[in-house]
Amino acid sequence: MSRALATDSPMASALTSGPRPLGLPAELDQARLPRHVALIMDGNGRWARRRGLPRVMGHREGVEALKRTLRLCSDWGIGTLTAYAFSTENWNRPGEEVSFLMALFERVLQRELQGLERERVRIRFLGNLEPLPLGLQRLIADAMARTAANEGIRFNVCTNYGGRAELVEAARRLAERVARGELDPAAIDETRFAAELHTAGENDPDLLIRTSGEQRISNFLLWQLAYAEMHITDVLWPDFDQAALLAALLDYQSRQRRFGGVDSPG
Ligand code: IPE
Ligand code: IPE
Ligand code: MG
Numbered sequence: 001m002s003r004a005l006a007t008d009s010p011m012a013s014a015l016t017s018g019p020r021p022l023g024l025p026a027e028l029d030q031a032r033l034p035r036h037v038a039l040i041m042d043g044n045g046r047w048a049r050r051r052g053l054p055r056v057m058g059h060r061e062g063v064e065a066l067k068r069t070l071r072l073c074s075d076w077g078i079g080t081l082t083a084y085a086f087s088t089e090n091w092n093r094p095g096e097e098v099s100f101l102m103a104l105f106e107r108v109l110q111r112e113l114q115g116l117e118r119e120r121v122r123i124r125f126l127g128n129l130e131p132l133p134l135g136l137q138r139l140i141a142d143a144m145a146r147t148a149a150n151e152g153i154r155f156n157v158c159t160n161y162g163g164r165a166e167l168v169e170a171a172r173r174l175a176e177r178v179a180r181g182e183l184d185p186a187a188i189d190e191t192r193f194a195a196e197l198h199t200a201g202e203n204d205p206d207l208l209i210r211t212s213g214e215q216r217i218s219n220f221l222l223w224q225l226a227y228a229e230m231h232i233t234d235v236l237w238p239d240f241d242q243a244a245l246l247a248a249l250l251d252y253q254s255r256q257r258r259f260g261g262v263d264s265p266g
Pocket of ligand 1: 041042043044045046047085086087090101212
C-alpha cells in the first residue's frame with residue numbers, strides 16, 4: 001500500500017482510473033475491476049481447529065488476512081472494501097469468544113490507526129455500535145473522525161451489523177418522519193430508502209467474496225447485494241492471500257452482468 005498510495009502518488013486520488021497501478025496482476029483488466037468488494041470473512045474457527053488450536057487463534061490470524069487484503073485492494077485500485085467482522089447473531093457465541101473478539105478489535109484498531117492514516121485509508125464502522133464496549137466505541141469514533149477526509153480506499157468494517165436490523169431501523173426512521181409530518185409516504189423511493197442505511201453514500205458492492213465454502217449470506221448487506229456477483233471459495237479466511245484474491249477478481253471479470261436485462265439486445 002505504501003508504494004501505490006504514498007500521499008504524493010497520483011494513485012491516492014485516482015483509484016479506479018488513471019495509470020495502471022504498479023503490482024496489478026497482468027491477468028486483470030484494470031477497466032473492469034469491481035469498484036466495491038464485500039467480504040464475508042469466514043472459517044477462522046475451522047482454521048484453528050485444523051491446527052489443534054483454540055478458535056480464537058483463528059481470529060487473531062484472520063486480522064493478518066484482513067490487513068493483507070486491504071493492502072492488495074488498495075494497491076490494485078479497488079475503491080471500497082466492506083468486511084463483515086461481527087454479526088448481530090455473533091453475540092450468541094460463547095462469552096469468552098465474544099470478549100476475545102471485542103478485545104482484539106480494540107487492540108488492532110489501536111495498533112493500526114497510524115498506519116491507516118498514513119496510507120490515507122478512510123475507515124468506517126457500520127452497524128449498531130452502542131452495545132460495543134465503551135473503550136472500543138471511543139476508538140471507533142476517533143478512527144472514523146481522524147480518517148474521514150482521507151481519499152484512499154474506503155474501508156468499511158461491519159461490526160454488530162445485521163442486514164435485517166439495518167432495514168428495520170431504516171423503516172422506523174422513515175416512519176417517524178412521516179408521523180411528524182415531515183415526509184410524504186409517496187416520496188419514499190429506493191434512493192431515499194438507501195440513504196437511511198449504514199452504507200448511505202456508498203456504491204453497492206459489485207463482488208461478494210465468502211471464504212470457507214459456506215453458500216449463504218448470513219444476514220450481510222441484504223439490500224446492497226441485490227446485484228452483486230458472488231464468489232465462494234473453500235479457502236479459510238486466515239489463509240486468504242494474493243492468489244485467492246486474484247482468483248476472485250478473475251472470476252468476477254469472467255461474469256456477464258445483466259441486471260435483469262439481456263446479453264445482446266435483438
Ligand atoms: C469468522 O470465522 C469470524 C467471525 C464470525 C467473527 P468463524 O469464527 O465463523 O469460523 P468458523 O466458521 O467457525 O470456522
Ligand atoms: C458470518 O459468519 C459473520 C461474519 C463473518 C462476521 P458466521 O460464521 O457467523 O455465519 P454462519 O453462522 O456460518 O451463517
Ligand atoms: Mg463461521
